[in-house]
Amino acid sequence: MTDETHDAPPPSPDEPAFPGLATAPPAGASAAPAPYRVLARKYRPRSFDDLIGQEAMVRTLSNAFATGRIPQAWMLTGVRGVGKTTTARILARGLNYEREDGSGGPTIDLKEMGRHCEAIVEGRHIDVLEIDAASNNGVDNIRQISDAVRYAPVSARYKVYIVDEVHMLSTAAFNAFLKTLEEPPPHAKFVFATTEIHKVPVTILSRCQRFDLKRVPGDTLVAHLAKICGLEGVEVEPEALTALARAAEGSVRDSLSLLDQAIAHGAGVVTAQTVRDMLGLADRAKIIDLFEAVMRGDVETAFGALKDQYDNGADPAMVLQELASFTHLTTRMKLVPQADQDPTLSQEERTRASAYAQTLSVRALSRAWQILLKAIPEVSQAPRPMPAAEMVLVRLAYAADLPTPDEALRMLKDGSGAVPASPPAPSRTSGTGDGPSASLDEPPIPPAREAMAASGGGGARAPLPSAKALLSAVPSSPRPEPSAAPVATPTPAAVPAVRLARFEDLVAFVGERRDVGLKRALECDVRLVHYEDGRLEFALAESGRRDLPNEISRKLGELTGRRWIVALSREEGAPPLAEVAAEAARERRRGAQNHPLVQSVLASFPGAQIVDVRDRAPAEDDEEAPNAGGISEAAEPMAPPPEDEEL
Missing domain, CATH: 3.40.50.300 (P-loop containing nucleotide triphosphate hydrolases)
Structure with missing residues (x-):
């Protein structure tokens, strides 16, 4: 049943084989034992x-x-x-x-x-x-x-x-x-x-x-391994066969090779513990206990369960893989009730996964799956896998009851900024019974998050600040305001004469005339050396064209109705306006990212990023609707909290 292509001698007559495959020994054959052949070749x-x-x-x-x-x-x-x-x-x-x-x-x-x-x-x-x-x-x-x-x-x-x-x-x-x-x-x-x-x-x-050729189903593979163990006279536990079949992932040759190794590892007796020790697997029951602990937000119990499995020889990355596998099983049982009929599942897996499927939401399960899926390669490549795995458990416990991105966006749009109240936190006991804790439907807020709740809020979480109130507390550099362009008496050519005292005024004027190409050239390709109204001297940026001065002179003459002197200079010139604006934006983003309120939001939403930082328009203050508490967000700008105050 394997893909070996080596020339193999026929099975020895005294070797056990499938019915009908063994041949009768010739008369007078020697009783010397035949050389050992691996199970994958012996039972091909x-x-x-x-x-x-x-x-x-x-x-x-x-x-x-x-x-x-x-x-x-x-x-x-x-x-x-x-x-x-x-x-x-x-x-x-x-x-x-x-x-x-x-x-x-x-x-x-x-x-x-x-x-x-x-x-x-x-x-x-x-x-x-x-x-x-x-x-x-x-x-x-x-x-x-x-x-x-x-x-x-x-x-x-x-x-x-x-x-x-x-x-x-x-x-x-x-x-x-x-x-x-x-x-x-x-x-x-x-x-x-x-x-x-x-x-x-x-x-x-x-x-x-x-x-x-499809992968061999798990139950078929277990039956095949049990049959071979019977022919070989090997004592084997059913749970060990299930673990071997699961590790083989539908490959018959892999399962027979693993069985060969397990027989040698256990000196002829294959137990579930033997297979776990050989493959570095975690105890399935302890994996379920670990799953329950992280879903309850009990980080201390989760750390203890992980350390216990690590001390027993389990690889941290393998523990997370098993945890992801059980998360997937629980999700399947929630969505497909017939999933509990899988014959490769133990009775404990079937019972407890079914119970968790009834109490946990799809939101919590899918979030846990996404975190584990990203964390497994991180832990595998980490120089110290155990601390990395512990931090993954912390991430799981603290993200168990966060709102989804859609819910958070909806709350911000509605202006409520509050998360629905959750039930009081249960006692932190490491329940390891056959069923989950009654609090699994809504996992509690871990201690670090309880500190963020309002002092008189009971079990409710503190309302999240709205986006506008949050941005109002972020210091930002003011944008340069272009000076007003005094309009002179129209010239006979019917083109209004304008006075452009600064280079920024010129760029703003071109933007008002909707000449996108000229505006981009002035912002990106011009390194200003000298400017006065009617005269422009600059050095070309790397992206600038050699004929740019002539084009700028021609277009400015058309827009202003007067002649412009535009010349190239050998001096280096100032950075283009686009680079200055980009650096200012980066500085504003750094200032926003270092703000305590923004840091608290980024910590509450793993994977969130600052996309843009904008000044709040003054007109929005007058149009701001009252929030859920009846207090206008624009009534008083939110000031940064003192450094010694706990968020």
């Missing part, structure tokens, strides 16, 4: 009856063989260890099946060994060629196949080419394969196997019959 399927988890493919091939609709090429794709190369060998055996008396034809009924079966299973048949595309990926290799495919098979019915990891072929090799694959000789068949089907050209795929 030899017929379609032994394949597990691929019923759809087996049904299609059965009907194709029964009706004689056998294509010239197959493309087998799927994740590692689901049986691609094994299926290719079984196909080669079925295509060339022939009884000892010479009767029989292509079939998938391979219960009896035929003339060519043993050699094909062992990988030594002359007419069944297994090619590794990773090391034979050039045009010359494909040319050799194209030359050899014309000759008839030596002893079998078909000459079968099994090309493993076909996606490793070069583009030229794929192109050289097209003609041979489209019209091969009637005695030639091709079976391709790949784990990365997206790398195979569509021109190759269109010439093959494709089969997607």
Whole structure:
């Protein structure tokens, strides 16, 4: 059931195998023990009856063989260890099946060994060629196949080419394969196997019959492992098999390799604790206790649970992965009630996850999932994973009852600025019973957040300041106001004469005339050296064009009705206005970010960023509607709190 392509000797007669696979020992055979073979090779399927988890493919091939609709090429794709190369060998055996008396034809009924079966299973048949595309990926290799495919098979019915990891072929090799694959000789068949089907050209795929081998379901994998443990005479706990199947992620070869390792680790006895120690997994029951602690906002209990698992050998990143897995399970049970029918779940997982699904909101679960999903790679790459994992638990506990971004935006738009009241905080006991605490529906406010509540508010949280009130308390540098442009008596040309005393006045004047191109050039491309009304001297910025002075002179003459002298200078000049404005904006943002109120908002909303800092327009004060408490936000600007006052 694996993708091994090494030539393997046949199983020893005294080795236990699947029913019908063992052969009788020859008379007078030596009783010397055979060399050990790993379980993945020892129990490799030899017929379609032994394949597990691929019923759809087996049904299609059965009907194709029964009706004689056998294509010239197959493309087998799927994740590692689901049986691609094994299926290719079984196909080669079925295509060339022939009884000892010479009767029989292509079939998938391979219960009896035929003339060519043993050699094909062992990988030594002359007419069944297994090619590794990773090391034979050039045009010359494909040319050799194209030359050899014309000759008839030596002893079998078909000459079968099994090309493993076909996606490793070069583009030229794929192109050289097209003609041979489209019209091969009637005695030639091709079976391709790949784990990365997206790398195979569509021109190759269109010439093959494709089969997607799916991951083996967890319950099927557990039953398969239990059967092999019985044949091997190994004592194993059901929970250990479940953990192995979960770690294999649907790969039969991975599960057998892990089982082999667990048998050696436990000296012939496989327990759940053995598997956890071997894989660095956390105790599932303790993971559930940790989940309950963070959802209750009990950071102290969560720290203790994490440290206990860390001391027992669990990897912090693996603990967070298990926590994310249980969060996903709880969310599925909340949205899909049938999810508790998964046979790979233990009774404790099923009971407690179902209880949490009834009390926790989708908002809290999805937020926890997002935090864990981002935190797992951070913890894996952290120089000290344990402190990083602890900070993730803090983030989970403190974010358990924050409003969603949509709710926060709606509150700010409504002007209420208040979060709905939450029930009083429960006692901080580390309940580890079979059901969750009654307070899980609305997690309490941790101590650090309780300090932010109003002194007489009881269980309600302190109202968040509105956006306008918050920005009014942020110091900002005043914007330069352009001086008024006195309007002179119109000239005979009907163009109003204006006096532009400063360069900023000139830029503002051009903006009022809606000449966007000229305004941008003056702001971004001009490094001012000298300015007076009617005369402009500047150095070009890096983005400026050499003909810019002529263009500025012409356009200013059209806008003002008088002649402008515009000249380039060799002096460096002042920074462009755009750079000055950008630096001023950055300074304002730094000032806003250092303000205590803004820092408290950023701390309450993880991932929030300051997008822009603007001056509050005076006209908005008069139009401001009363807030939820009946007090106008514009009545009195919010002053920064004293440094020694607790927010």
